[in-house]
Amino acid sequence: MGANLQKESGPREVFCGLTSIVWLHRRMPDAFFLVVGSRTCAHLIQSAAGVMIFAEPRFGTAILSERDLAGLADAHDELDRVAKELLQRRPEIRTLFLVGSCPSEVIKLDLARAAERLNDELHGRVRVVNYSGSGIETTFTDGEDGALTALGPLLPSTDERQLLLVGTLADAVEDRLIHLFTRLGIQTVRSLPPRQSTELPPVGPGTTVLLTQPFLSNTARMLRDRGARVLSAPFPLGAEGSRRWMETACRDFNLPADRVAEVLDPLERRAHQALAPHRQILQGKRIVLLPESQLELSLARFLQRECGMELVEVGTPYLNRELMAEELALLPEGTTVMEGQHVDRQLDRVRDSHPDLVVCGMGLANPLEAEGITTKWSIELVFSPIHGIDQAGDLAELFSRPLRRRQRIEPALHPTTLHPTVHA
Amino acid sequence: MRGVHYVLHAPQGDTYADLLFTMIERRGERPPVTYTTFQARDLGGDTAELVKRTVREAAERFQPEALLVGESCTAELIQDQPGALAQGMNLTMPVVPLELPAYSKKENWGASETLYQLIRNLLKPQVPDQPQHDTQAWKAEGRRPRVNLLGPSLLGFRCRDDVLEVQRLLTVHGVDVGVVAPLGASVNDIQRLPQADLNVCLYPEIAESSCSWMERNFGIPFTRTVPIGVGATHSFLVEVHTLLGLEPPAADEGYQRSRLPWYSESVDSTYLTGKRVFIFGDGTHAIAAARICQEELGFEVVGLGTYSREMARAVRAAAKQLGLEALITDDYLEVEAAMAETAPELVLGTQMERHSAKRLGLPCAVISTPMHVQDVPARTSPQMGWEGANVIFDAWVHPLMMGLEEHLIGMFRHDFEFVDGHQSHLGHSGGSGADTESPTTSNTDQAKTATGLAWTADGEAELRKIPFFVRGKVRRNTETYAREKGHLEISSETLYDAKAHFKA
Numbered sequence: 001m002g003a004n005l006q007k008e009s010g011p012r013e014v015f016c017g018l019t020s021i022v023w024l025h026r027r028m029p030d031a032f033f034l035v036v037g038s039r040t041c042a043h044l045i046q047s048a049a050g051v052m053i054f055a056e057p058r059f060g061t062a063i064l065s066e067r068d069l070a071g072l073a074d075a076h077d078e079l080d081r082v083a084k085e086l087l088q089r090r091p092e093i094r095t096l097f098l099v100g101s102c103p104s105e106v107i108k109l110d111l112a113r114a115a116e117r118l119n120d121e122l123h124g125r126v127r128v129v130n131y132s133g134s135g136i137e138t139t140f141t142d143g144e145d146g147a148l149t150a151l152g153p154l155l156p157s158t159d160e161r162q163l164l165l166v167g168t169l170a171d172a173v174e175d176r177l178i179h180l181f182t183r184l185g186i187q188t189v190r191s192l193p194p195r196q197s198t199e200l201p202p203v204g205p206g207t208t209v210l211l212t213q214p215f216l217s218n219t220a221r222m223l224r225d226r227g228a229r230v231l232s233a234p235f236p237l238g239a240e241g242s243r244r245w246m247e248t249a250c251r252d253f254n255l256p257a258d259r260v261a262e263v264l265d266p267l268e269r270r271a272h273q274a275l276a277p278h279r280q281i282l283q284g285k286r287i288v289l290l291p292e293s294q295l296e297l298s299l300a301r302f303l304q305r306e307c308g309m310e311l312v313e314v315g316t317p318y319l320n321r322e323l324m325a326e327e328l329a330l331l332p333e334g335t336t337v338m339e340g341q342h343v344d345r346q347l348d349r350v351r352d353s354h355p356d357l358v359v360c361g362m363g364l365a366n367p368l369e370a371e372g373i374t375t376k377w378s379i380e381l382v383f384s385p386i387h388g389i390d391q392a393g394d395l396a397e398l399f400s401r402p403l404r405r406r407q408r409i410e411p412a413l414h415p416t417t418l419h420p421t422v423h424a
Numbered sequence: 425m426r427g428v429h430y431v432l433h434a435p436q437g438d439t440y441a442d443l444l445f446t447m448i449e450r451r452g453e454r455p456p457v458t459y460t461t462f463q464a465r466d467l468g469g470d471t472a473e474l475v476k477r478t479v480r481e482a483a484e485r486f487q488p489e490a491l492l493v494g495e496s497c498t499a500e501l502i503q504d505q506p507g508a509l510a511q512g513m514n515l516t517m518p519v520v521p522l523e524l525p526a527y528s529k530k531e532n533w534g535a536s537e538t539l540y541q542l543i544r545n546l547l548k549p550q551v552p553d554q555p556q557h558d559t560q561a562w563k564a565e566g567r568r569p570r571v572n573l574l575g576p577s578l579l580g581f582r583c584r585d586d587v588l589e590v591q592r593l594l595t596v597h598g599v600d601v602g603v604v605a606p607l608g609a610s611v612n613d614i615q616r617l618p619q620a621d622l623n624v625c626l627y628p629e630i631a632e633s634s635c636s637w638m639e640r641n642f643g644i645p646f647t648r649t650v651p652i653g654v655g656a657t658h659s660f661l662v663e664v665h666t667l668l669g670l671e672p673p674a675a676d677e678g679y680q681r682s683r684l685p686w687y688s689e690s691v692d693s694t695y696l697t698g699k700r701v702f703i704f705g706d707g708t709h710a711i712a713a714a715r716i717c718q719e720e721l722g723f724e725v726v727g728l729g730t731y732s733r734e735m736a737r738a739v740r741a742a743a744k745q746l747g748l749e750a751l752i753t754d755d756y757l758e759v760e761a762a763m764a765e766t767a768p769e770l771v772l773g774t775q776m777e778r779h780s781a782k783r784l785g786l787p788c789a790v791i792s793t794p795m796h797v798q799d800v801p802a803r804t805s806p807q808m809g810w811e812g813a814n815v816i817f818d819a820w821v822h823p824l825m826m827g828l829e830e831h832l833i834g835m836f837r838h839d840f841e842f843v844d845g846h847q848s849h850l851g852h853s854g855g856s857g858a859d860t861e862s863p864t865t866s867n868t869d870q871a872k873t874a875t876g877l878a879w880t881a882d883g884e885a886e887l888r889k890i891p892f893f894v895r896g897k898v899r900r901n902t903e904t905y906a907r908e909k910g911h912l913e914i915s916s917e918t919l920y921d922a923k924a925h926f927k928a
């Protein structure tokens with residue numbers, strides 16, 4: 001393979017897996033996410049979820065106190081009490097996620113046992129599962145991988161022939177993709193996570209899995225263990241990636257190639273039209289992606305192949321070579337792919353290479369802008385409907401917008417010549 | 425601060441805190457913080473070695489004049505003693521180890537303790553055997569008196585502009601500002617602190633322990649009045665002048681220099697009289713707000729509370745003066761319940777109270793942290809001094825319905841555009857008070873079953889005629905009255921009886 005794979009370690013600037021709660025709670029409104037952690041964890045979620053937090057809380061933090069640290073027995077009693085109070089106050093909750101954090105992992109609080117105990121006591125009214133979103137074990141989107149894996153044992157079994165789309169999608173994107181797959185001839189298409197935590201899709205030997213997101217390593221393993229076949233494909237970002245992704249499923253379902261082309265060709269033509277204005281801006285521009293979500297490789301592939309950008313460095317917090325094989329194969333020969341991070345050294349490299357655009361987290365975005373380097377803050381990519389052929393234009397727009405903005409306002413805000421005053 | 429770097433022993437992920445500075449404060453530089461960002465696989469190995477490596481790298485790369493070393497909540501559990509480790513590394517700059525118990529203390533305590541430790545460590549060599557200090561030394565030395573401004577920081581409420589305003593205020597009175605700290609201060613500035621004649625403690629939550637340490641060790645007194653509000657600014661000036669041996673300023677300076685007094689006196693403000701206000705925030709801002717509401721705007725304070733336990737005593741005293749019981753809590757649900765209970769017409773609080781007020785359909789203004797990005801505005805907007813009072817007048821009156829609209833809605837309740845609860849000056853339909861009924865109604869539904877009280881149709885109809893912003897209060901009073909009298913039903917007559925009863 002052509003990419004130049006490197007590794008780096010040192011100080012990192014990334015979110016922990018707790019952050020995944022910010023979008024998962026919207027995907028499954030009947031679930032509640034109870035973090036077992038410290039004030040720091042509570043503060044993280046509040047800062048990240050900002051205004052939404054008090055509209056109708058669907059997540060909270062059981063804050064460990066000094067007493068809990070002293071005795072684990074106390075901590076378990078306390079957790080039971082908090083969970084029961086919560087469920088009393090919110091009787092409509094159907095699934096309770098106990099989310100582990102760094103403090104709870106370090107003191108070895110057994111949340112799996114706690115979940116089991118609560119399950120027994122609540123027999124069936126509410127299902128309690130647990131996963132870790134701690135910073136020491138998970139980075140940002142890994143949290144979703146943990147949550148989906150935790151749902152594994154609850155998925156019913158089936159032999160039915162079906163396509164399972166795995167990974168959170170925006171509602172509209174999900175509807176659109178399911179519609180297209182049905183038009184292509186796949187009758188049963190289901191999603192994990194579902195929109196209601198009680199409507200979990202079944203899984204079994206007849207199940208073909210398409211991962212919609214690249215960060216689902218453990219979920220993929222869990223589904224394989226349940227007998228499903230997990231397809232290897234590029235991820236559905238951009239027109240090309242999405243098309244290859246869909247075609248992979250179609251081949252697995254033995255759909256006639258001409259039928260597939262008949263449905264997808266017009267979509268692809270329209271996508272190219274939508275991409276054109278953005279390509280004009282992005283073409284030839286040099287880009288660095290810093291590690292954040294594991295979406296970086298797929299984005300880089302899209303930006304290089306469909307928007308004509310030049311890849312200076314592609315960072316990723318974690319590289320699953322097997323899941324990313326197809327993406328790696330599509331990257332140009334010699335592309336630097338950096339797994340892990342030493343944030344200071346990486347920033348030195350960014351400054352040295354002075355790229356046209358840097359995709360980075362919000363802790364770095366404004367400081368880089370102040371140095372005159374245009375940035376695209378990366379978290380937005382997790383909150384935007386970017387999947388599928390029809391979304392290719394919108395996805396490109398997320399990257400062209402900061403460049404357009406700078407072109408538009410820079411001359412006025414940084415005048416280089418002194419205009420002489422005009423006297424009438 | 426400048427030239428001070430912080431090495432924080434923390435798990436990967438805790439760097440989210442950078443966003444508070446780069447996004448909410450909109451800073452164009454990375455915070456001077458290096459995190460060790462340990463991961464699970466490091467825990468099996470030598471995390472102490474990781475601390476040392478990080479300290480060494482940070483010291484080399486950033487070459488700070490002083491280094492703070494501390495731990496996050498998770499690091500506290502693994503006990504690597506990073507402060508002691510760093511002190512043993514023979515670094516060229518002073519190292520200040522921080523012990524911040526994450527499981528019992530909170531943000532403001534941490535800021536206060538850090539400033540205190542930094543000042544104590546850096547000034548230790550200068551401490552005299554006998555604290556002696558003359559606040560009037562400036563006279564003999566033939567220079568203007570000089571004060572330090574202590575307390576302003578990033579992520580504080582409007583600190584940027586408060587500093588400018590207080591600086592201007594003091595300069596007008598012939599007083600120079602020596603050092604401002606921690607905001608923008610360098611290690612050298614900290615070392616110059618003892619050269620001032622007086623310390624001005626602008627934010628007690630952050631600076632009181634440092635001020636009192638300097639008082640004990642150098643004999644430098646510090647001011648206790650925080651100049652938020654016209655009255656408080658005047659008291660503050662009197663305090664500063666007296667301590668420095670200056671003639672206190674004229675009593676009407678506030679009237680001359682701030683617009684709040686005249687705006688509040690002018691007839692347009694008459695309708696503000698007796699508006700019921702609920703106040704919650706940090707101790708300093710809550711106490712200041714109570715005084716302004718009561719004495720300068722003519723509101724009635726119906727609730728006062730704080731989440732600053734360190735300020736509990738002062739807030740209790742302030743509440744007692746208003747005939748209230750202070751609410752000391754950090755549980756937002758408790759605050760929301762108290763808010764609903766007192767049925768105010770205006771809420772002055774933090775970002776959290778904004779959420780609660782929205783849910784209860786009450787007008788609200790933010791007076792204290794925690795805050796969001798909109799409370800770090802581009803325009804100059806102090807809370808302190810004469811201009812601060814102007815900003816406050818605008819900000820607190822704006823969410824209220826304007827006088828004329830209030831009258832007309834009270835008279836004609838059948839309009840198709842200006843409906844109940846509508847505030848057309850806020851430029852949207854179905855204004856912020858529009859859904860005020862729903863929460864109150866559900867509360868009384870419970871009350872009904874609990875107490876057996878029932879509103880008759882004509883009682884309900886009469887209640888709906890009460891302007892929406894006092895309706896909650898009238899409902900509550902009437903129910904209290906009915907209960908006292910042993911009525912089971914509430915008709916329009918009961919409502920009028922209650923009204924007369926409570927006015928009498």
Ligand code: SF4
Pocket residue numbers: 016017018037038040041042044100101102103133134135136435436437438498
């Ligand atoms: S990194 Fe760990 S301690 Fe920090 S917020 Fe995330 S889970 Fe909590």
Ligand code: SF4
Pocket residue numbers: 046047048050051053775776794795796
């Ligand atoms: S103001 Fe917003 S970000 Fe700040 S603590 Fe409150 S909810 Fe969180």
